[in-house]
Amino acid sequence: MNPAVVVLAYDRPTALARLLRSVAEAAYPSGVPVPLVISIDAGGDPEVVRLAKAFPWAHGEKEVLVADEHLGLVAHFHLAGGFAERFEGIVLLEDDLVVSATYYEFSASALRRYQDDDRIAGVSLYALWFNGYNHLPFVPWPDGTDVFFLQVPYQQGQAFTRAQWARYRDWRGSRDPRPSPSDAIHPLFLRFPEEEWFPERIKYLITTGRYYVFPRVSRSSGWGDAGTHFTRPSRWFQVPMQDTRSEHRFVSFDASDAVYDSFFEMMPERLARLAKDEGFADLDLDLYGSKPEHVLTKQRVLTARSCASPLAEFGRLMWPMEANLVHRVPGHDIRMSSGDAVRWGRWADLLVDESLHDYFTRGRRRSWKRALAHGLISRVT
Numbered sequence: 001m002n003p004a005v006v007v008l009a010y011d012r013p014t015a016l017a018r019l020l021r022s023v024a025e026a027a028y029p030s031g032v033p034v035p036l037v038i039s040i041d042a043g044g045d046p047e048v049v050r051l052a053k054a055f056p057w058a059h060g061e062k063e064v065l066v067a068d069e070h071l072g073l074v075a076h077f078h079l080a081g082g083f084a085e086r087f088e089g090i091v092l093l094e095d096d097l098v099v100s101a102t103y104y105e106f107s108a109s110a111l112r113r114y115q116d117d118d119r120i121a122g123v124s125l126y127a128l129w130f131n132g133y134n135h136l137p138f139v140p141w142p143d144g145t146d147v148f149f150l151q152v153p154y155q156q157g158q159a160f161t162r163a164q165w166a167r168y169r170d171w172r173g174s175r176d177p178r179p180s181p182s183d184a185i186h187p188l189f190l191r192f193p194e195e196e197w198f199p200e201r202i203k204y205l206i207t208t209g210r211y212y213v214f215p216r217v218s219r220s221s222g223w224g225d226a227g228t229h230f231t232r233p234s235r236w237f238q239v240p241m242q243d244t245r246s247e248h249r250f251v252s253f254d255a256s257d258a259v260y261d262s263f264f265e266m267m268p269e270r271l272a273r274l275a276k277d278e279g280f281a282d283l284d285l286d287l288y289g290s291k292p293e294h295v296l297t298k299q300r301v302l303t304a305r306s307c308a309s310p311l312a313e314f315g316r317l318m319w320p321m322e323a324n325l326v327h328r329v330p331g332h333d334i335r336m337s338s339g340d341a342v343r344w345g346r347w348a349d350l351l352v353d354e355s356l357h358d359y360f361t362r363g364r365r366r367s368w369k370r371a372l373a374h375g376l377i378s379r380v381t
Contacts, residue, residue, distance in 0.1 A: 001088055001089060001108050001109075001111045001112035001115065001161070002029075002032055002033070002034065002087075002088050002108070003084075003087060003088060003089040003090050003091050003104075003107060003108055003111060003159060003161075004034070004035035004036065004037055004083060004086075004087040004088075004089075004090050004091070005023065005034060005035070005036045005037070005090070005091050005093065005104070006037045006039060006080050006083050006090045006091065006092050006093070007019065007020070007023070007036070007037070007038045007039065007052075007093050007094075007095065008039055008041075008076060008077070008080055008092070008093070008094045008095060009038060009039070009040045009041070009044075009048050009052065009095045010040065010041040010043075010044040010048065010076075010095070011041075011043075011044030011045050011048065012044075012045070012048070012095055012096065012225055013045050013047035013048050013051055014225075015095045015096050015223065015225045016048055016051055016052070016095045017051055018098060018223070019093060019095050019096075019097055019098060019099070020051070020052075020055050022097075022098040022099045022100075023036075023093070023099060024055075024056075024057075025101060026099060026100070026101050026102070026103055026104055027101050027102060027104065027105060027245070028059045028104055029105075029108075033059065033060035033061065034059040034060045034104065035060045035061050035062075035063075035087060036057045036059070036060065036061070036062045036063070037062075037063045037065065037080075037083055037090075038052040038055070038062070038063070038064045038065070039065045039067075039076065039079065039080050039083075040052060040064065040065065040066045040067065041067050041070060041071050041072075041076050042066065042067040042068060042069050042070045042071070043069075043070040049064070049066055052064045067079075072195050073195045073196060073197060074194070074195055074196065074197045074200075077197040078197070080092055081160075081165050081168075081169075082165070082169075084160055084161065084162050084164070084165035084166075085162050085165060085166060085169075087162070088161065088162060089111050089115075089159060089160055089161035089162055089164070089165075090159065090160065090165075091103070091104065091107045091108075091125070091157070091158075091159040092157070092158050092159065092160075093157055093220070094155065094156075094157075095225075096222060096223050096224060096225040097156060097157055097220050097221065097222055097223065098220065098221050098223065098241075099125065099157065099219060099220050099241075100218070100219045100220065100221075100241035100242055100243045101243045101244075102219060102242055102243060102244065102245055102246075103125055103157070103219040103220060105245065106125070106215060106219045106242075106248065107123055107125060107159040107219070109248050109250075110123040110147070110159070110213050110215075110248070110250070111123055111159055111160070111161050113248075113250045114213055114250075114253075115161050115163070115164075117252075117253055118167075118210075119209065119210055119211060119253055120149075120164070120210065120211060120212070120213060120253065121153065121160065121164055121167070121168065121204070121205055121208075121210040121211065121212060122153060122158050122159060122160040122164055122212050122213075123158060123159040123160065123212065123213045124150075124153075124154045124156070124157065124158050124212045124213065124214045124215070125156065125157030125158065125159070125215070125218065125219040125220040126154050126156035126157050126214070126215075126218050126219075126220050126221075126222070126237075126239070127214060127215050127216055127217055127218035127219075127239055128150065128152070128154050128214055129239060131264045131288055131290070132152070132188075132264075133186050133188055133263070133264075133288070133290045134288060134290060134353075134356070136288065136356055136360050137360055138264050139319055139320035139321075140214075140216065140258045140260070140320070141257050141258040141266065141270075141274070141320060141322060142258075143251070143256060143257040143258050144249070145216075145249045145250065145251040145256065145258075146215060146216055146217070146248050146249045146250065147213050147214060147215060147216065147248075147249075147250060147251065147256075147258075148213075148214050148216065148256065148258035148259070148260070149211040149212070149213060149214070149253060149256055149258065149259040149260065150211060150212055150214055150259075150260045150264070151202070151205045151206060151210070151211050151212075151260065151261050151262040152202060152205070152212065152262055152264075153198070153201040153202055153204075153205060153212055154212065154214070155198060156220050156221075156222045156237060157219065157220035158212070167208075168201070168204055171204055171207075171208060172200065172204070177200040177203060177204070178194075178199060178200060178203070179199050179200075179202075179203050182294070183203060183206065183207070184206055184262075184294075184295045185199075185202065185203060185206055185262065185295075186262070186263065186290065186292075187292060189202060189203070202262055205262065206262050211253070211259070215242070217240070217241070217242040218239045218240065218241050218242065219241060219242060220241070221237065221238055221239050221240075221241050222236075222237025222238065222239075223237070223238070224236060224237050224238075256270075257270050257273065257274055258270075261285075263286070263288065263290055263291050263295075264288060265285040265286060265287060265288065265291070266285060266322050267285075268280055268281050268282070268283055268284070268285055269281045271285065271322055271325060271326070274322065274326045275325055275326045280302070280325065282298060282299075282300070283298050283299075283300040283301055283302055283336070284296045284297065284298045284300070284301040284302070284303075284339070285301075285302050286301055286302065286303040286304065286305065287302065287303070287304055287321045287322070287334060288304060288356065289303060289304035289305045289349075289352035289356065293342070293344055296339050296342070297339075298339065299338060299339060300336060300337065300338060300339065301336070301337055301338075301339055301342060302325065302334060302335070302336050303334070303335055303337060303342060304316075304333070304334060304335075304352050304355060304356060305335070305342050305343060305344075305348060305351075305352055306335070306342075306343045306348055306351055306352075307335050307337035307341045307342045307343055308337075308341040308343070309337075309341055310335040310336060310337050310341075311335075311336045311337060311338065312335070312336040313331065313332045313333075313334065313335050313336070314328065314329055314330070314331055314333065314334040314335075314336075315329035315330050315331020315332070315333055315334070316329070316331065316333035316334055316355075316359050317329055317331070321334075321359075333355060333359070
């Protein structure tokens with residue numbers, strides 16, 4: 001597996017220079033050519049084009065492609081993704097990232113390891129540490145490996161093979177790829193502007209039952225520069241990166257315990273395996289309390305929400321949250337309920353927000369005014 005490196009740029013010369021510097025400092029296989037493509041959307045700062053053309057690349061062929069007219073985020077993403085069909089695969093980097101010294105080694109190794117598994121749609125370079133719907137911590141189950149699997153195509157650096165991209169291209173061309181209210185998807189994606197590729201890509205994963213491979217220690221970090229996504233810089237995406245070489249402890253999709261759906265919830269059959277209880281396999285998991293009512297399709301649910309007459313209850317003291325179910329921690333924080341007994345509405349949402357805040361802050365209290373404001377804001381933004 002010899003993926004090309006594809007860099008997307010538009011109007012941020014400082015960000016592009018920072019990314020290219022980290023790309024130049026990374027390690028690459030000796031004697032193996034690594035193509036570099038810098039794809040630049042039209043209409044941006046001319047300094048971006050100058051920087052790209054002047055950037056020295058000693059590891060293979062370099063191309064600088066400048067669009068004839070402005071493409072926008074979606075069209076530019078799909079243009080860049082198409083390079084995977086020209087090469088064996090690509091490592092796709094947006095210009096507000098930096099990469100670790102081992103980013104290419106990890107990407108190529110992971111693509112090679114999972115290229116024959118149809119359930120894998122791509123590889124993330126970013127060790128996703130938070131639940132994107134409520135910004136609470138996300139802690140994947142520690143199973144002794146270097147990766148976990150998540151039904152989210154995170155954008156802070158990703159890689160895919162020729163075949164993985166072709167499957168997505170064919171899916172997108174055969175239907176309306178934009179999310180609809182009837183999809184088993186978080187309502188947040190219904191509010192994304194049309195100039196975002198992320199909602200289409202996550203719908204693809206959900207409807208086809210595919211996943212991304214994520215590293216437990218990141219090979220990229222986001223600088224959150226002001227631009228199309230942010231009106232001002234954000235430090236939210238900064239994470240520690242793995243800069244040293246090591247043997248990768250990959251695990252097959254079937255053998256992994258750390259497999260999560262698009263709501264950051266462990267797949268029930270993996271929980272059942274960990275808890276040695278097949279009863280956990282035939283239910284919905286909603287430990288973050290963020291799944292809409294129409295997504296809960298099983299007769300029973302394990303949820304952070306309040307409910308009438310719970311069938312069983314568990315505490316929420318151990319980390320990660322699933323450990324409380326595996327070890328049957330006593331308490332009243334996680335409830336097993338029939339689907340029709342779950343409580344919905346604004347007040348129920350606020351109770352969930354407050355209980356999860358108490359868990360993730362390890363009991364640090366906040367005033368009721370703050371809790372109310374946080375709950376209201378998190379549900380409308």
